[in-house]
Amino acid sequence: MTYTAAVSGATGYAGGEVLRLLAGHPEITVSTVTGHSTAGQRLGSLQPHLHALADMEVVETTPENLSGHDIVFLALPHGQSAEIAAQLPENTVVVDAGADHRLESSEAWDAFYGGDHAGHWPYGLPELIIDPSGAKQREKLGSATRIAVPGCYPTGSLLALAPAVAAGLVSTRDIVIVSASGTSGAGKASKPHLLGAEVMGSMSPYGVGGGHRHTPEIEQGLGWASGQDVSISFTPTLAPMPRGILTTATAPLTEGTTLETALKAYQDAYADELFIHVLPQGQWPTTKSVVGSNHVALQLAVDPHANRLIVSLVLDNLTKGTAGGAVQSVNIALGLPETAGLQHQGLAP
Numbered sequence: 601m602t603y604t605a606a607v608s609g610a611t612g613y614a615g616g617e618v619l620r621l622l623a624g625h626p627e628i629t630v631s632t633v634t635g636h637s638t639a640g641q642r643l644g645s646l647q648p649h650l651h652a653l654a655d656m657e658v659v660e661t662t663p664e665n666l667s668g669h670d671i672v673f674l675a676l677p678h679g680q681s682a683e684i685a686a687q688l689p690e691n692t693v694v695v696d697a698g699a700d701h702r703l704e705s706s707e708a709w710d711a712f713y714g715g716d717h718a719g720h721w722p723y724g725l726p727e728l729i730i731d732p733s734g735a736k737q738r739e740k741l742g743s744a745t746r747i748a749v750p751g752c753y754p755t756g757s758l759l760a761l762a763p764a765v766a767a768g769l770v771s772t773r774d775i776v777i778v779s780a781s782g783t784s785g786a787g788k789a790s791k792p793h794l795l796g797a798e799v800m801g802s803m804s805p806y807g808v809g810g811g812h813r814h815t816p817e818i819e820q821g822l823g824w825a826s827g828q829d830v831s832i833s834f835t836p837t838l839a840p841m842p843r844g845i846l847t848t849a850t851a852p853l854t855e856g857t858t859l860e861t862a863l864k865a866y867q868d869a870y871a872d873e874l875f876i877h878v879l880p881q882g883q884w885p886t887t888k889s890v891v892g893s894n895h896v897a898l899q900l901a902v903d904p905h906a907n908r909l910i911v912s913l914v915l916d917n918l919t920k921g922t923a924g925g926a927v928q929s930v931n932i933a934l935g936l937p938e939t940a941g942l943q944h945q946g947l948a949p
């Protein structure tokens with residue numbers, strides 16, 4: 601069976617990446633692409649890399665244009681998805697790349713986003729351990745018709761720390777996460793601090809001091825994994841590259857945790873995961889190795905001097921961090937092979 605899909609936000613970075621992946625998907629055909637300011641234009645003039653879809657016309661993002669498909673991908677600015685999603689048929693698989701349906705807590709929504717809280721949908725991170733028993737989020741995605749795709753930083757931070765907090769290897773207090781992201785994470789709409797002259801050859805932090813809106817999302821996921829309250833310090837930084845995230849997470853070791861026990865916990869957690877790779881000891885991950893792919897690579901160390909676990913992890917913010925995670929979750933919801941449309945390896949050199 602072939603499924604039809606509509607992709608909204610098709611002219612943006614996230615929507616464009618969904619389209620790139622779906623162009624190679626054996627079971628999903630894109631029949632509608634929607635935008636906003638660019639409605640009426642040819643997709644090829646806006647996303648020149650999407651040769652196979654170049655002649656499609658971008659139409660306005662309305663419930664009418666998005667209805668009548670088996671799957672709808674929403675890749676819209678925050679706050680734009682909820683109203684549209686509420687008007688789509690219940691049996692349509694709706695996948696939201698934005699933040700509108702990620703958080704369970706209305707207080708956290710209010711504090712970091714504001715406005716009406718649309719509620720919580722099944723979280724589209726299949727490999728996430730969601731219980732100290734080791735249960736995974738994948739079980740909640742089978743037959744789901746509404747899926748909230750995680751933010752790109754939470755995807756990396758949760759995959760980096762969930763095995764450790766679930767197994768009680770580290771304290772859930774005093775967790776420190778520093779991530780460097782490529783500039784595509786900020787979207788296509790032009791912003792002065794993202795001009796080439798500003799970012800080339802330079803790195804800078806932002807959202808410092810607990811203010812980044814991914815903080816509660818990371819605490820939420822680590823709370824599921826550990827069954828405990830979690831507090832983190834999260835600092836994002838902007839790196840002079842188009843794609844990729846490098847996350848380094850550290851946490852205090854609990855009594856008895858060694859490199860061996862930590863490695864075993866991660867190897868066990870991810871042994872059957874086709875997209876998550878615990879690298880051989882001594883090899884550290886590089887963002888370039890995962891660019892354009894749905895793969896995630898990580899390495900860990902125990903620092904006896906600081907008494908901390910250190911996990912370093914890479915992913916592509918647009919692929920596993922958004923569009924790849926979305927396609928993977930849809931595959932699970934539809935009962936398709938999880939890797940359908942996601943066969944790309946990284947790019948080299």
Ligand SMILES: NC(=O)C1=CN([C@@H]2O[C@H](COP(=O)(O)OP(=O)(O)OC[C@H]3O[C@@H](n4cnc5c(N)ncnc54)[C@H](OP(=O)(O)O)[C@@H]3O)[C@@H](O)[C@H]2O)C=CC1
Pocket residue numbers: 608609610611612613614615634635636637638639661675676677678680697698699750751752784785786787788789917918921922
């Ligand atoms: N970039 C990333 O790495 C990640 C992004 N996301 C999420 O994906 C979503 C899209 O982000 P991204 O692709 O980066 O953003 P872009 O700025 O690149 O794209 C925005 C898209 O939304 C459309 N749009 C803008 N305003 C409206 C509106 N009022 N109504 C309908 N459509 C509108 C634009 O259409 P047009 O061009 O025609 O105006 C464009 O297609 C966001 O929620 C973001 O948080 C999630 C994880 C990572």
Ligand SMILES: CC(=O)N[C@@H](CCC(=O)OP(=O)(O)O)C(=O)O
Pocket residue numbers: 697698699750751752753781782783784785786787836838
């Ligand atoms: C580099 C950069 O600016 N990144 C974005 C995160 C992108 C993403 O995943 O976030 P949402 O889906 O929650 O918008 C930011 O920090 O706002």
